[in-house]
Amino acid sequence: MLDHRLNLAPPTRREAALLTVVLWIAVLSVVSLAALLTGQVQSLPEALSLFTGFVTALCFAPILYGVVHLVSSRPLWLAVPVIFAGLTTTAVLQMLGDYGGQYLLHLSFADHRMPESTPQAMMVTTVIYWALSACNMGLLWISAASRRIRVKETELARSQVATLQAQLSLLRMQLNPHFMCNSLNTVSSLILDSQHAEANRMVERLADFLRGVMDIDGDEIRLSDELKTIDSYIHVEATRFGSRLHVAIDAADEVMDAAVPNFILQPLVENALKYGVEPVPGPVSLCVKARRDARELVLTVENESQQTLATQALTGVSPGHGIGLNNTRARLQMLFGDRGTLETQRLDRGFRATIRIPFNALAPAQDCKTAGRGDMAMQQ
Incomplete structure (x- = not known):
């Protein structure tokens, strides 16, 4: 003593x-x-x-x-x-x-x-x-x-922030090898099928996505930039699923300059594609929404199939105990405390993940083009 x-x-x-x-x-x-x-x-x-x-x-x-x-x-x-x-x-x-x-x-x-x-x-x-x-x-x-x-x-x-930043850097560096392998395999298949134009478009979209990921700097970015990165990511993945995947990105002009943590939507979209689209044989819709609710910014990622599936895949939780969701919750807790939440809901035919964070509009960019303004829809 x-x-x-x-x-x-x-x-x-x-x-x-x-x-x-x-x-x-x-x-x-x-x-x-x-x-x-x-x-x-x-x-x-x-x-x-x-x-x-x-x-x-x-x-x-x-x-x-x-x-x-x-x-x-x-x-x-x-x-x-x-x-x-x-x-x-x-x-x-x-x-x-x-x-x-x-x-x-x-x-x-x-x-x-x-x-x-x-x-x-x-x-x-x-x-x-x-x-x-x-x-x-x-x-x-x-x-x-x-x-x-x-x-x-x-x-x-500071230690927790450093840990989360390291996890984010690891996420950006890894980009899910499964995703990269599938993308390259899809490009190879398109080339073998003589669909050179489609293969070229997919390579360009993959390059846009990788460029957007590497250009991210700082803890927060505009929602428009986050949606642009997500749009490129979905375009690459959509090529694999063909016409059975329907994608919509819905965001009003008033939220496009909102500040969001960088790479905050990618794990949710990846989960939706991996566990809500890939194992489903029929048509599936994927919707990414952004809206303002009073002083909050609400981000929603939702996948829904045209048939009721009694499968654990639609829970959005991987066999690895939901690492992506847990990391996202940890980042929100670190950055916003109780004001940053991630809520998940299992639907009859799909899964919904909803992020709520304080609404904070950044100064409008002067020399950059914001992508995905208004209602955007993409169908493959």
Whole structure:
């Protein structure tokens, strides 16, 4: 227990000074009120004598601040005697300073009486100052502990942000090898079937998607840019599914400049295609919607087949326990707290994922073309 190290983050000088001043103003207020009510203040010297303890306390308070700094991250067995010594030194100096101030008032004002200076009286005064110094130390200690908690929370938040950014970077780098292999296999099949024009279009769409992914910089982008990336991704995938996949991207003009976390829709769209379209033999529709609901931006990804399927694939949860959905929820929680949510709902013939985040419009871009404005529909 005594080997335990104190884990404190000492307050700044400004915080320490503010806490000390507030404490001693409170003490001075109580002492002054008591002296006035008991009739102990009859003259100017007696009124000034009330301030001697306040002044000396402010003069010697830096000792307590230094003690807090000294014992930070020190073993408890060393911190306890250092704290006791610091409190005792401060109390003794305050007592001597108080008596010194009273002596100066006595020299300046003939009618000012010196307080009792017997050893017993000086000991009592020292004990009182020791207790008040301990209160001052307690405030500094609480401030240091609170500051340490804030530092820890900040470090944890930064660590979580770094983790999520690493996961996002990994997602962008991997881009699901299954997706890349399927895309290249589709291009190869188109070439073998002499559908060179369609193969060329798919390669261009794949290049647009990869270019858009690599161009993403920062934590947030415009919804129009996110939809452009998603549109390229869906175009590539739609070539594999042919005419049985119907895709619609629906977003009003008022939300196109909304700020969204980059790559926030891709995992949801990928889940919809992989678990809601690929295993379904018949026609399937995929709809990506964006709308504003008061102060919130609502993003919806929904897949629906033309037949009722009792299959776990439509839950949108992969056999890997929904890593994509869990990562998306973690990102929203980190970026928006309780104001960022991902809700999922299993439908009779499909699955719906809905993201809600605070609506925050970015300044309109001046030199870039926003893709997907208004209602967009694509059918393969």
